[in-house]
Amino acid sequence: MRVLFYVFLFVIIAIIQAQLISVHVWFISEKALQRATSQSNTLKERSEENLPALILEKEAGLAVPSWFNEEAYKESLTVFYKALSVMASVGEYHSVKGIRIKTGLLLDKIINDIKEKVRCHEKKTEGVSCDRQKLQVFSTHDLLMLPFLEALGIREEVLGKDLPPEFLSAVIIETMLVDGIPFVKVFYRKNPREITLRDVTDLVRNCPPKKEYCPVDLFTSCCSEFLTTDPKGECYPETSDENTIQWAMTPLSWLLAAIAIFLLVVLIIMTYLVIRYKNQSVVTIKKFSLEN
Secondary structure: OHHHHHHHHHHHHHHHHHHHHHOOHHHHHHHHHHHHHHOOOOOOOOOOOOHHHHHHHHHOOOOOOOOOOHHHHHHHHHHHHHHHHHHHOOHHHOOHHHHHHHHHHHHHHHHHHHHHHHHHHHHOOOOOOOOOOOOOOOOOOHHHHHHHHHHHOOHHHHHOOOOOOOOOOEEEEEEEEEOOEEEEEEEEEOOOOOOOOEEOHHHOOOOOOOOOOEEHHHHOOOOHHHOOOOHHHHHOOOOHHHHOOOOOOOHHHHHHHHHHHHHHHHHHHHHHHHHHHHHHHHHHHHHHHHHO
C-alpha cells in the first residue's frame, strides 16, 4: 500500500513538471524548431543539427558539411525564423503584448528621445545645446530585432517573408531639421558587407508612402500600442486573473494523467479490500473467542 501511494505521488509530481516544462519559452522554441525542421524537404533528417551555427559559418565563408548546400541553407533560414518567431511574437505567433514586452522599452526610449530633441529645438533656450548628443547606439539580439521591425511595420519588407534578420544587421533612425521642420529618416543595413544603406522611411507605419522624409509627429505615432515603460509589469501583472497559470495538456501529460487515475483506482480498491479483510478478521477472532 505504501509503495503504491509513493508511486501515485511520483506520477502527480511528474504531471506538474511536464506542464511547467511545456509552457517554458525555450522548450516551445525547441519544439517549434523541430517541427519546422520535420516539415522541411531538405532538413527533415537533420533535426539534431545546430542550424543557427551552420548559417553563421556559411555566411562567414567557413567550411560547412557537404549536405549543407545552397538549398539546405535557404531552407534553414525559414526553419530558424519559425523557431525565433515563437519567442519574438511575430508572424503566425503575432502578439501585441509579446512584442511590447520584448521591444517596448527600447522603442519608448528612442521615441521619447526624438520628442525631447524636437522640444529642445522648439524652445530655443539660450545657452542650451540641443545637439550635444549626436549619436546613440543600442546593441540587441535577432530575437529582439524581429519584434522591433514588426513594431515599425517593416519586418516583411526588409527581411522577406518568413526570414530572420542576418547577423549584425542594423536599423538607423536619423532625426533632422529641414527648413526648420523636424523630420525622421529610417535606414536598414542587411549585414556588414552591405555598403549602401536601404532607405525604408516610407515603409514605416504611419509615414507617408513614397516620401523622402517622415514628419516627426507621424513617426512617433507609429508604435504606441507596442510601447511600455515597465516590461516587468507586462510580464507579471498584478491582477489575479492574469496571474493564473495557463495549463496546456501535452500527450505526455495525458499519459501521466491516465496512469495517475489508474493508480488512484487501484489504491481505492486495495484500501477497500484491506479494510474489509481487517473487519472480517476481527469478526472471526471475536466469534472464536465466544465459542471458547
